[in-house]
Amino acid sequence: MSPAITHVTLAANEASEHRGLIITLFALFVVATLGITVWAGRQTKDAADFYAGGRQFSAFQNGLAVSGDYMSAASFLGIAGAIALYGYDGFLYSIGFLVAWLVALLLVAEPLRNSGRYTMGDVLAYRMRQRPVRTAAGTSTIVVSIFYLLAQMAGAGVLVSLLLGITSDAGKILIVALVGVLVIVYVSIGGMKGTTWVQMVKAVLLIGGTVLITFLVLLKFNFNISDLLGKAAENSGKGDAFLEPGLQYGADNLTKLDFISLGVALVLGTAGLPHILIRFYTVPSAQAARKSVNWAIGIIGGFYLMTLALGFGAAALISQEEIIASNPSGNTAAPLLALHIGGVDSAWGAILLATISAVAFATILAVVAGLTLASSSSFAHDIYANVIRRGKATEKEEMKAARWATVLIGVVSIALGALARDLNVAGLVALAFAVAASANLPTILYSLFWKRFTTQGALWSIYGGLIVAVGLVLFSPVVSGDPKAMFPDVDFAWFPLKNPGIISIPFGFLMGWLGTVLSKEEPDTKKYAELEVRSLTGTGAH
Amino acid sequence: MAADAPPPSTEQHRLPGAEEFTEVQESAEFGELRRSYRSFAFPLTVGFIVWYLLYVLLSNYAGGFMGTKLFGNINVAFVFGVLQFASTFLIAWWYSRHAAAKLDPKAEAIKTRMEGGA
Numbered sequence: 001m002s003p004a005i006t007h008v009t010l011a012a013n014e015a016s017e018h019r020g021l022i023i024t025l026f027a028l029f030v031v032a033t034l035g036i037t038v039w040a041g042r043q044t045k046d047a048a049d050f051y052a053g054g055r056q057f058s059a060f061q062n063g064l065a066v067s068g069d070y071m072s073a074a075s076f077l078g079i080a081g082a083i084a085l086y087g088y089d090g091f092l093y094s095i096g097f098l099v100a101w102l103v104a105l106l107l108v109a110e111p112l113r114n115s116g117r118y119t120m121g122d123v124l125a126y127r128m129r130q131r132p133v134r135t136a137a138g139t140s141t142i143v144v145s146i147f148y149l150l151a152q153m154a155g156a157g158v159l160v161s162l163l164l165g166i167t168s169d170a171g172k173i174l175i176v177a178l179v180g181v182l183v184i185v186y187v188s189i190g191g192m193k194g195t196t197w198v199q200m201v202k203a204v205l206l207i208g209g210t211v212l213i214t215f216l217v218l219l220k221f222n223f224n225i226s227d228l229l230g231k232a233a234e235n236s237g238k239g240d241a242f243l244e245p246g247l248q249y250g251a252d253n254l255t256k257l258d259f260i261s262l263g264v265a266l267v268l269g270t271a272g273l274p275h276i277l278i279r280f281y282t283v284p285s286a287q288a289a290r291k292s293v294n295w296a297i298g299i300i301g302g303f304y305l306m307t308l309a310l311g312f313g314a315a316a317l318i319s320q321e322e323i324i325a326s327n328p329s330g331n332t333a334a335p336l337l338a339l340h341i342g343g344v345d346s347a348w349g350a351i352l353l354a355t356i357s358a359v360a361f362a363t364i365l366a367v368v369a370g371l372t373l374a375s376s377s378s379f380a381h382d383i384y385a386n387v388i389r390r391g392k393a394t395e396k397e398e399m400k401a402a403r404w405a406t407v408l409i410g411v412v413s414i415a416l417g418a419l420a421r422d423l424n425v426a427g428l429v430a431l432a433f434a435v436a437a438s439a440n441l442p443t444i445l446y447s448l449f450w451k452r453f454t455t456q457g458a459l460w461s462i463y464g465g466l467i468v469a470v471g472l473v474l475f476s477p478v479v480s481g482d483p484k485a486m487f488p489d490v491d492f493a494w495f496p497l498k499n500p501g502i503i504s505i506p507f508g509f510l511m512g513w514l515g516t517v518l519s520k521e522e523p524d525t526k527k528y529a530e531l532e533v534r535s536l537t538g539t540g541a542h
Numbered sequence: 543m544a545a546d547a548p549p550p551s552t553e554q555h556r557l558p559g560a561e562e563f564t565e566v567q568e569s570a571e572f573g574e575l576r577r578s579y580r581s582f583a584f585p586l587t588v589g590f591i592v593w594y595l596l597y598v599l600l601s602n603y604a605g606g607f608m609g610t611k612l613f614g615n616i617n618v619a620f621v622f623g624v625l626q627f628a629s630t631f632l633i634a635w636w637y638s639r640h641a642a643a644k645l646d647p648k649a650e651a652i653k654t655r656m657e658g659g660a
Contacts, residue, residue, distance in 0.1 A: 088619055092601065095626045099594050102633055106583040110641075226614025233615065244609040245601035245619055256602045263598040267591065287646060290638060297634045301627055449580075526560050529567035536575055537649040539656045540557055 021351065025358035029205070030182065033198045033365070037186050040194035047395045050191035050402060051118035051377050052281040057196060059288040063295020066279050068199030069370040070097075070270075070296065071206055071303055072148070073155030073331075074429035076363055079304070080337070081330025083311020084323050087232070087242035089249055090311055092259070093430070094304035096266025100433075101300065103271040103441075105293045110286040111448050111535035112277060119374075120274045121382035124443050124462075127527035128455040131390070134382040136462040140439040141274040141378035142409070143466060144432055145371040146416065148275070151428035152364045152371070153179065153417025158331045159360055173418050179361075180414035183368045187376065188406040195369045196282060202366035207303060209359040213334070213352070214306040216341045217313035232315035242315070258497045262430055265501030269433025272440030275374035286538050310334050317341065328484065335360065368413065376405035419486060430499055431473055438465030438504035442512045448535055452523050453516050460515030465508025472500035558656045566652060575648040582640050590633055597622055 044050050057065070075097065082090030116122035121137030156179050157172040166172065186194055221228040233242040241247060249259035270276060280289040314323065314333040317340050326332045338356040342349030380402035385393040393401070442461045446453040472495045473479065481491035497503075516523075534540055558566075566572050600608055601619065608619035 088601075088623075091623050092598070095594075095597070095623055099590065099626060099630050102590050102630060102637075103587065105634055106587050106637055224614075226616055229615040229620070240609065240617075243615060243617055243620065244605060246605050249602070250605065259602055260598055263595070267594055287642075290641060294634050294638055297630060301631060305624075305627065526564055530560065530563040532576075533563050533566050533572065533652070533656075536572075536579060536645075537653045537656070539653045 022354040022357055025354055026361050029201075029358060029362050029365075033186065033201065034182075036197045036201070037190035037194040040190035040197060044189075044191040044193055047118070047381075047399055049193060050399050051278070051381065053192035053196050055282060055284055057282045059283060059291030060295055061196070061200060062279060062283045062288070062292035063299065064203045065196045065199040065282070066276065066292055066296040067299040067303070068201075068203035068206070068366050069275060069279060070300060071203065071363065072367040072429060073152050073360065073364050075303070075307065076206065076210075076360060077155050077158070077331045077334055078151075078329075078429065079307045080310040080314060080334040081323075081327070081332070082248070083308065084314035084318070084333035084337075085320070085330040086248035087236060087238065087312075087315065088245050089247050089259075091308065092245075092263060093266065094307055096263055097270070098297070098301050098304055100267045100270035101293060101297045103268065104276070105290065105297070107448070108271040108277070108444060109280050109289045109293050112444075113280045113283070113286045113289040114538045114541045115448075115531055115535040116281065118278070118281060118381045119378045120277045120440065120444070121378060121386075124447055124458060125382075125386075126447065126531045127524045128447075128458050131387045133455060133458050133462075134386045136459055137440075137443075138378045138382040138387075140435075140462050140466050141382075142375045143470065144273065144436045144440065145275060145375040145409075146413065147432035147435055148273070148429060149368060149371050149413040150416055150419070151432065152368050153413060154428060155331065155360070156364050157417065158327055159335070159357055159364075162326060162332045162335060162357075169418070176417035177414050179365060179368060180410045180417070182365060183372050183413075184407055184410035186365075186369045187372045187410075188403040191402075192278075192282060192373060195366075195373050196279075198369055199366045202362045203299065205359050205362050207299065209356050210303060210306045210310070213313075213338055213341065213356065214309040216352075217309045217317075217337070220313075220317075220341065228309070228312055228316055231317075232312040235317070236315045236320055254496055257502065258499060261434075261497050261499040261502035264505060265430055265434035265437050265499050268437035268441055268501075268505055269430075270436075272436035272444060273432070274378060274436075274440070275370040278374050278377060279370075286541070310337060313337055313341070372406055372409050372413070375409045376402050379405040379409075428478075431478065434473075434499050434501040434504060435466065435469040437501060438469040438508040439463075440465075441505075442508040446512050446516070448531070450516075451525070451528055453512070454519040454521055454523050456519040456521065457512045457514075457516030461508050461512030464511030464515075465504055468507045469500050469504035472497075472504060476500065562656065566656060571648070572652060575645065575652065578644050578648065582644075583637065586633060586637065590629065593629060594626065597626055 048054055079090055079093045082093060112123055115126060120141060121134045124137045125133040153176050156175055160166055160172060160175040186198055229243055233239055236242045238247065249255045283289050283292055311333065314337040318336055323330055323333050323336065326336055335353055335356050338352040339349045342352035380398050384401040385391065385398045439462050442465060443458050446457060475493055475495045476498055477485060477493045478498050479485055479493065480487045481493035482488065608617065610618045612618060612621060
């Protein structure tokens with residue numbers, strides 16, 4: 001056994017001794033959130049409560065919940081890990097994830113709030129033939145959410161192996177199952193109201209934990225950022241290159257292309273993520289939706305600036321060997337940093353590790369809840385009520401379908417969660433962004449702003465973007481033909497890029513245009529007049 | 543079935559008919575609102591995406607420039623990244639100010655009139 005591995009095992013043992021503390025903190029969060037869920041469940045009486053939390057959240061509350069929904073395991077564990085291993089290149093994730101909010105703010109949030117009701121499909125199908133477009137919107141909502149879910153479940157598995165020293169598959173699957181079951185309870189009982197409160201609590205905990213660790217890291221360097229960066233560069237063994245772009249993506253023209261592809265997917269993905277979009281329905285007006293995005297930009301931006309301190313702090317204080325030995329993709333850098341900053345063999349270190357780990361679990365739970373809610377809402381409202389029952393289902397039946405869909409999606413996510421253990425969590429989420437930007441964003445923008453857009457255009461754009469994005473991922477090094485792939489032992493990867501965005505996003509836009517100009521049907525100009533006036537003025541939206 | 547879009551009204555508001563929407567959409571007042579929104583949001587969107595892509599491309603193809611140290615260990619790449627944060631905050635603030643001053647009053651006027659049935 002190499003010295004590095006011994007060291008990690010020691011760290012894990014140290015953690016195991018304080019296993020009780022970790023479990024207690026986590027149990028506290030679970031009990032509190034279950035309490036909230038039961039309370040929220042009692043107040044969930046009609047469909048508007050279940051899908052949109054009664055539309056009574058304030059802009060600040062929703063901003064906090066949006067942040068809680070968005071700052072996933074990818075942001076917390078994945079970005080910190082990517083920075084800890086690749087230095088500057090990890091920073092790109094946070095920049096893309098943040099700038100992306102401007103697309104949501106300027107083009108999507110307000111019109112969506114004004115013209116939709118419960119799901120993304122409401123807006124996409126507004127002036128189209130309902131059944132085919134809602135089927136497409138429901139399908140892409142569920143696919144995007146499942147990609148995103150995979151990343152969160154991978155994060156959960158990674159955490160448990162670090163904390164409890166469980167490396168067995170059974171242990172990891174158990175924890176993934178626990179996450180799945182809790183989320184089924186949150187969402188099916190608490191609906192949007194319960195989910196929103198869980199996300200708010202989590203956002204406060206995550207920001208609190210991050211501020212604490214950031215403060216301790218900066219304190220160690222007397223608040224001299226230059227010294228922190230210098231130490232990180234030195235300790236990483238890569239020198240100044242660690243502080244410059246290129247360590248992860250600069251190797252050759254192909255990896256550089258991958259970097260552009262990733263960058264485009266990140267910036268265009270956010271405004272097409274269904275679990276984010278449905279959050280805009282929880283506030284009373286478009287103005288409140290705008291204000292909640294502003295709060296979210298402030299909170300998320302502040303958080304991402306702090307992940308720089310986490311990532312470079314981990315690089316400065318922990319050896320690269322130890323970070324990699326603990327998790328090959330760096331996903332455990334943030335909790336390891338908590339342990340080191342408190343002192344590896346001290347109680348303080350164990351307490352910090354326990355706190356940060358409990359926060360990470362809370363993060364995963366809240367995001368999985370948001371994703372599960374988005375998928376089950378879309379299943380119940382778009383597919384069940386409007387496609388299968390052709391709009392004739394009662395509100396009660398629709399809510400019942402939503403609850404059953406929650407159970408089903410929870411079970412599917414548990415099953416898939418076991419598959420994606422050693423992939424970098426941020427990389428997996430980037431795939432969800434690429435799929436969202438390819439399948440959803442073109443259709444949303446065309447629907448809102450292009451008078452001529454037709455049903456055929458919407459279908460070609462959703463399915464075209466979806467199939468190409470998912471297909472390219474399937475044949476990419478993420479799935480096979482790479483030591484870090486989901487299936488490392490086989491190789492059917494003929495698409496060289498890890499992120500499909502640079503091909504699939506333009507393809508989604510192209511198909512929407514092509515489907516429209518080749519369409520035989522006339523666009524429904526009356527419905528477009530209705531959609532446009534509603535989306536810009538809020539007429540009829542209350 | 544197709545009317546499955548707006549959130550249900552909790553208060554009693556009149557819902558305008560289809561002809562009314564077309565009428566409003568073609569009105570000069572609504573045209574002004576649309577112009578005021580699009581002429582602000584669209585160029586700004588193009589602007590921040592170009593600014594972001596510039597950052598991505600410089601990171602890729604101008605390593606020497608990005609690696610130039612400005613003070614201590616802080617290099618151009620680092621400052622560029624932080625500037626992306628600053629510009630995001632700034633644009634969000636700028637758009638919100640524009641929306642509150644120029645868009646909201648126009649939108650509110652149209653909405654009130656349509657729902658009031660005047």
